Amino acid sequence: MKVFISGASGLVGSNCLKHFKEQGLETIGSYYSFETDDTVFYDTLMPDHPFNFDVATFAPDVIVHCGALTHVDYCETHEQESYEKTVQSTINLIKVAKECGAKMVYISTDYVFDGKNGPYKEDASVNPISVYARHKLEAEQMVLREIPHSLVLRVTNVYGNELRGKNFVARIIDQCKNHQKLTLKLPYDQYASPANAWDIARAMYLLLRDHKEGIYHIGGTDFLNRVELALRVLSYFPDAEYELIPISTEDMKQPAARPLIGGFVKAKFSSEYPEFLFGNIDSYMKEQTPAPSR
Ligand SMILES: NC(=O)c1ccc[n+]([C@@H]2O[C@H](COP(=O)([O-])OP(=O)(O)OC[C@H]3O[C@@H](n4cnc5c(N)ncnc54)[C@H](OP(=O)(O)O)[C@@H]3O)[C@@H](O)[C@H]2O)c1
Numbered sequence: 001m002k003v004f005i006s007g008a009s010g011l012v013g014s015n016c017l018k019h020f021k022e023q024g025l026e027t028i029g030s031y032y033s034f035e036t037d038d039t040v041f042y043d044t045l046m047p048d049h050p051f052n053f054d055v056a057t058f059a060p061d062v063i064v065h066c067g068a069l070t071h072v073d074y075c076e077t078h079e080q081e082s083y084e085k086t087v088q089s090t091i092n093l094i095k096v097a098k099e100c101g102a103k104m105v106y107i108s109t110d111y112v113f114d115g116k117n118g119p120y121k122e123d124a125s126v127n128p129i130s131v132y133a134r135h136k137l138e139a140e141q142m143v144l145r146e147i148p149h150s151l152v153l154r155v156t157n158v159y160g161n162e163l164r165g166k167n168f169v170a171r172i173i174d175q176c177k178n179h180q181k182l183t184l185k186l187p188y189d190q191y192a193s194p195a196n197a198w199d200i201a202r203a204m205y206l207l208l209r210d211h212k213e214g215i216y217h218i219g220g221t222d223f224l225n226r227v228e229l230a231l232r233v234l235s236y237f238p239d240a241e242y243e244l245i246p247i248s249t250e251d252m253k254q255p256a257a258r259p260l261i262g263g264f265v266k267a268k269f270s271s272e273y274p275e276f277l278f279g280n281i282d283s284y285m286k287e288q289t290p291a292p293s294r
Pocket residue numbers: 006007008009010011012013030031032033034035042043044045065066067068069070089107108109110155156157158159
C-alpha cells in the first residue's frame with residue numbers, strides 16, 4: 001500500500017509518517033512551511049505549484065489529509081482564510097485523490113458537536129458552534145460523499161512527540177524542563193478525551209490495513225478538563241514553578257464558542273480492535289520523564 005500524507009511536518013502527520021514507514025508501507029509525507037528531513041514540499045492550496053511533490057506520479061492508494069487552520073479563535077475572525085485552509089484544501093486534495101483513484105483519510109474533531117451531551121459516539125447528531133467547527137464538518141462530509149471507502153478519524157486535544165513541540169502538553173513539558181515559570185489561565189469546564197498522536201497513527205494504520213471506511217472516534221483513556229490536563233502533566237515536575245488560574249469558559253471570553261462536554265466514546269473502534277491499548281497522559285508522561293537510574 002502506498003500512502004501520501006499531506007501535512008507530515010505537523011503533529012498527527014509526522015507520527016503517521018513514522019509509524020507507517022516502520023510498518024513497511026511506502027509512505028511519502030509533505031511539509032508546507034516547516035521543512036523536515038523526511039518530508040517533501042506540497043501546498044494543498046496551490047495544486048499546480050511548480051515545486052509541489054508529484055503526487056500523481058507517486059500514485060498513492062491512500063491520501064491522508066492532515067492540514068487545516070487549527071487556531072480556533074483565529075478562524076472565528078478570519079472566516080475566509082479558515083474556509084480556504086480547511087475546506088478548499090480538502091476540495092483540492094479530493095481532486096488529486098480522484099485522479100489517482102486513491103482512498104482518503106480525513107482528520108476531524110469533536111468540535112463538530114455542540115458539547116451539550118458528550119462524550120460522543122459516531123452516530124451522535126452534529127451541531128458545530130464555531131467557524132472552525134463548521135468548516136471541519138463541511139470538509140469531512142465532502143470527503144465521505146466524494147471518495148468511496150474513505151475514512152474520517154475524529155480526534156481531540158492531541159498531544160505527543162513532534163519536532164516543534166507546539167502542542168499544549170509539549171509546551172508545558174518544555175517549560176518545566178527549562179525551569180521556566182508557567183502562568184496558565186485555563187477553563188475548568190471544557191472536557192475532552194485527549195489523544196496521543198502516536199495512538200492515532202497506530203489506529204489509522206489498522207483501519208487502513210483492514211480496509212475500514214466511515215467515521216471512527218479515536219481518543220485516549222482520559223476524560224479531563226483543561227485544568228486537570230495541565231495539573232496531570234505538572235505533577236511529573238515536582239519542582240515546577242507555576243501559577244494556574246482556573247476560569248469558566250464564559251469568563252474566558254474566547255472569540256469562538258467551545259463544546260463544553262466534548263470528547264469521545266470510542267466503542268466502535270474498541271469493539272473492532274478489542275486488544276488495542278490506548279495510552280493516556282500518565283503513560284505518555286512516564287515516557288517523557290523516566291525514573292532516575294539508581
Ligand atoms: N491538534 C489537535 O488537538 C487536533 C484536534 C482535532 C482535530 N485536529 C485535526 O487534525 C489535523 C492535524 O492537526 P495537527 O495538530 O497535526 O496540526 P499541525 O501540527 O498544525 O499540522 C498541520 C500540517 O498541515 C500542513 N499545512 C499547513 N498548510 C498547508 C498547505 N497550504 N498545504 C499543505 N500542507 C499544509 C503543515 O505544514 P507546515 O507546518 O510545514 O507549514 C503541517 O504539516 C488537522 O486537520 C486538525 O484540524 C487536530
